[in-house]
Amino acid sequence: MxxxxxxxxxxxxxxxxxxxxxxxxxxxxxxxxxxxxxxxxxxxxxxxxxxxxxxxxxxxxxxxxxxxxxxxxxxxxxxxxxxxxxxxxxxxxxxxxxxxxxxxxxxxxxxxxxxxxxxxxxxxxxxxxxxxxxxxxxxxxxxxxxxxxxxxxxxxxMLRNDAYWFSRVGLYIERADNTARILDVKYHVLLPQNETVGGSLDYFQWTAILRAVSSLTAYHWVYRESVKPWLIADLLILKKEMPRSLIACYGNIVHFLDAIGDAYGRAGASQRQAHEVMARLANATTDEIFKTGLHEFITAFVEDNDRLGQTINGQYLLH
Amino acid sequence: MLEPRCFDEMTLADGAIRPVYGKIASWLAATPAGLLAARRAQAELLFRRIGITFAVYGEGEMDGAERLIPFDIIPRMMLRSEWTLLEAGLEQRVKALNLFLADIYGAQEILKAGRIPAGLVARNAEFRPEMVGWRVPHDIYVHIAGIDVVRTGEDDFYVLEDNLRTPSGVSYMLENREVMIRVAPDLFAEHRVAPIENYPDALLAALRSLAPPAAGGEPTIVVLTPGRFNSAYYEHSFLADKLGVELVEGGDLLVDDDVVYMRTTEGAKRVDVIYRRIDDGFLDPRAFNRESIIGVAGLMGAYQAGNVTVSNAVGTGIADDKAIYTYVPEFIEFYLGETAVLNNVPTWRCREPGALRYVQEHLADLVVKEVNGSGGYGMLVGPHASKAEREVFAAKLARDPDNFIAQPTLALSTTPTFFDAGIAPRHVDLRPFVLTGANGIRVVPGGLTRVALKEKSLVVNSSQGGGTKDTWIVEDSIFDESPAPQSQNQSQSTS
Known part of the structure; x- marks a missing residue:
């Protein structure tokens, strides 16, 4: 195309x-x-x-x-x-x-x-x-x-061909960016209880995050307990079941980029990068993320996601 | 002032309804105005949702400038026997125009025979010297022609102008039909209208037949558009979609070693036929207008190397010039040895002193047109112009008579048209589309009827507030009324 x-x-x-x-x-x-x-x-x-x-x-x-x-x-x-x-x-x-x-x-x-x-x-x-x-x-x-x-x-x-795949890749790159941004802005209220940063932690702040990604109900279905900030981070980063989580977005990005690579008979830098990000998410645990720093983790993710966008641009969109 | 009565295609001077409009007249009589208005609103909604819009030059680009062409829900009717005559005339005309182009860019026999003034060709801005002495595939230059035809009486049809560059409007012809089927299904069914939906297939077949031999069995065809701000962009995308080919902009194409490629997600892909909706001058900044940013550098080289077919061919504009137009009946005679089936509108060539004098003396009665004008711009409709407008135009005419032709104000036929205040006759013309490929000539029955919505206006161009109608060609026999055949329902018997 x-x-x-x-x-x-x-x-x-x-x-x-x-x-x-x-x-x-x-x-x-x-x-x-x-x-x-x-x-x-x-x-x-x-x-x-x-x-x-x-x-x-x-x-x-x-x-x-x-x-x-x-x-x-x-x-x-x-x-x-x-x-x-x-x-x-x-x-x-x-x-x-x-x-x-x-x-x-x-x-x-x-x-x-x-x-x-x-x-x-x-x-x-x-x-x-x-x-x-x-x-x-x-x-x-x-x-x-x-x-x-x-x-x-x-x-x-839509026919399931490259037009559909590029459309879907766009959707999930954007969604991953959006979820990551809201985590980035609110990371300070998501820290574990004993690590307060920047003032009062608040139930309403947490639920506001969930509302912004339309996951308040999903949260309850997944965890079956009251809203805890570290679980919100877990939900939005590592829960595959949650359609707006970073890992779910990358599952899709990897899937659709691979479909493009298969159809064209060759994969390239965007497939490689997407798989790398996916592997990082798949191997991560919340404990580890909090240990190395939620803010650092999210910042790195936003940069990776941006870079993947640019790679897709160079590989397919700007010929 | 009392205007001479024009030929109305539905109602004759004595009030009798012409048979071809019989069912339309009863339909109009039986349908309350409110219902007609509702159907028109429904049609408009359909157009709006499909996105059939056009942009008007000179208005804002990003927002709001997308307008609907007004659509009239009363179809314009024509008998098969009338159409058959038109069709023969159109085929003959396009055949002669193609022969003229092959001659003009080849042996120039017609100039040698002194049948047209040499200067009319050599000094014409639309003449492309680059095309001289080089043969286009199958010697066919005009693959898609839109020939504007007007009617003034029961048996009187005239060709008003030939559009041989990038004629537009066919998407409206096709969409008007789809919308009519939806808003007036019963009326449509009763008439057994000749179908036009095969136009895209016929176009595709014509384009394929013209592909360079190197393309093999499956030529790659593209539609080349100036882009989404072009007034006819909807049509470009519509055609690409119906043809099942890519809609490309200049930036999507590149030329390497005289071969044209398009930039795809899988790399460069060879292109064999370009149905271009860009004027000659903007096609290739290397060959023509250097400022063109919508063209493809090197395209002319690839074209002349025979590696890609450009449709219509480069240089067809010379044949639809309004000064050349006056000679088309002579082309038909010169190249085909036939008499023209369809007449030209009688035309004064202002380049000829006697004619110029006549035009100057009768400016108030004539329509004067710039030879290269289009879209209803650059013309004077004498009877409707003010004295001041006529004087301005007279000065232009005196300065450069070669650049003008004049025609009598034709009493264009009218057809019933729906307005909130009621049904009223309005002037119409017809643009049938003539396709020519190596596989022959095809004209789908009918064409785009354009209607001048303003009372007494003779200008039907959509850029000047004209509207469109669906055109129905119906069999003559349909009016020798036989009862409708029994519907063939699935039998309800149980076993």
Whole structure:
């Protein structure tokens, strides 16, 4: 297939996944922000939201102190934030439009329909001067439904060939990045009880993390006990059953990259790197991770994941 | 001012309904306006969801500039016998145009015979000297032609212009049909309309037949688009999809040692046939416009080495020039020894002093067109222009008469068109698509009907607010009404 087509499919998947993640991050932060000050611990949930979404630098350069309304606007509708939800959906659709022929009718309808709907939300937002929580909650519902629609249409209608594999690789690279980011920002509240860092550890902070990756219920099913921070780390890093865990993402990345390598009759640097990261995750234990440092572990992972993205780019997408 | 009455394709001057519109007239009478409006809304929704949009040049690019071409849900009707005549005329015309191109880039017999002014060719901006003395595969230059035909009476059809470069609109022809089947299934079923859905297959067969011999049995075909900001991008992607071939941009192709490759995830892959939707001038920055960023450097070399087929051939623009147009009936006579089946619209060539004088004296009655203009730009519709507009145009004409032709304002036929305020007649034209390959000539029955939505407007171009209709070719016999055959239901007997 055309390298450009693979590139567009890869990024289409990434942008849809990113939009979904942003919606979850904001919702989780909103919940924290509604708690009485004595419950919410640090009171820096909007800074965290900016950090987790990778938008902190851009925000600081153009806006003032992070406050709910300004942060939410920056992450949802702001045209000048390249990773705002609106821009993610627009980029996703622009990528889709560039490769119309590689999309099934259902995929196109999902992404094009979302883009049309987005126009209505934008108009509503522009016509509204106050911070409207109800309108926002409709908006987040729409964003999450968009990712479900798109993802479902990919799963149900795409041929299982390289186009599908590149799309899936994009999805899981993005998802791994998102999960790792939220762990990175919140690592200090996930440390074992006796190693407090940076102030009060808080149940609500922990559950907010789980909500952001839609795993609160999953947590209970897996561990059958109340929320413990080190178990959250275990769940999001090492539990294969958890679809957003780093190891589950890499299981998929390895699988789809291998499928590409097999179909093309040769594997390369991206297959090798993916297998290395996977092996590291498969051999890791929570104890070890905490011993060597959660923060260090996550930082190294984010770098590896970025590097793999660049390798895939060089090997397949930029010919 | 009282306009002379135009030929309406449904209702004659005495109020009688032409038989071909019989069922349409009853359908319109029986369907409440609200229901028609609902069907139109349904059709629009379908178009919007499929993403059939076009961009208008000069508007913002990223957002909002994607528009729907208005679609009218009342089909434009034509009898098979009328179509058969058109089809013969179209085939004859395209055959002669191909012979003209082979001649002009070859022996130039027509110039030697003095049948057309040599300067008309040599000084034409669309003439490509690079193509002289070099034979394209099977001597076929125009593989896809869109010939615009207008009607002025029961038996009067005229060719308005030939589009031989990268004619567009075929995706609307095909999608209009799909949408009509969905919004008016009963009406459609009753008419037994000649199918057009085989167009992509016919196009693919034509393109395959033109592949260079080196391609072997399975040529790799691609559609080359300027990119997603092009106004016809939807059509490019639509065609690539229906053909089952890659839609490529210039950046996806590279030329190595006179062979064209596309960049794929598995490395470079050889390309044999390029159905290009990019104008000659932008195809190859090495051969033509150096500034072109949508072309492929070295493509002309590969083309002339015979390693890739470019479709349509480079240099076809010389034959659809509006000044050349006036000579097409003579081409038919010169190359085929036949009389043209389809007439040209009578045309004054302003390059000829007598004609120029006539045009200058009758500017208010004529349509004056720039020889190289397209899309309805660069033209003056005399009767509808203001005095000031006419004066500006008269000055342009005086400065460069060679660059203009003039035609009478034809009383283009009208067909019933649906508006919120009711059904009203609007002017239409027809663009059938003519395919020519080594395997022969094919025209799918019908074409894209374009309709001028503004009252009294004669400009049907979509870039100027025109709309489209589905075109239904129906058998003449369908109106010798026999009762519909019994439906053949599965028998319900139990054993």
């Amino acid at each position: 055309l390298s450009r087509t693979a590139d567009n499919l890869y990024w289409l998947a990434r942008y849809v996944e990113r939009a979904d993640f942003l919606a979850r991050i904001i919702k989780a932060a909103q919940r924290l922000a509604t708690l009485p000050a004595s419950y919410s611990g640090t009171g820096t949930e909007w800074e965290s939201a900016l950090e987790s979404s990778g938008a902190a630098q851009g925000f600081r350069a153009t806006r003032g102190t992070p406050e709910e309304a300004s942060v939410v606007d920056y992450l949802t509708f702001a045209p000048d934030n390249p990773s705002s939800i609106c821009n993610c959906i627009k980029f996703a659709r622009a990528n889709g439009r560039a490769v119309r022929t590689a999309l099934t009718a259902e995929m196109w309808e999902a992404i094009n329909g979302a883009w049309i709907e987005l126009g209505r939300f934008e108009a509503g937002n522009n016509g509204c001067s106050r911070y409207d929580r109800e309108a926002l909650s409709h908006f987040f519902e729409f964003v999450q439904k968009t990712s479900l629609d798109y993802d479902g249409s990919v799963d149900r209608t």
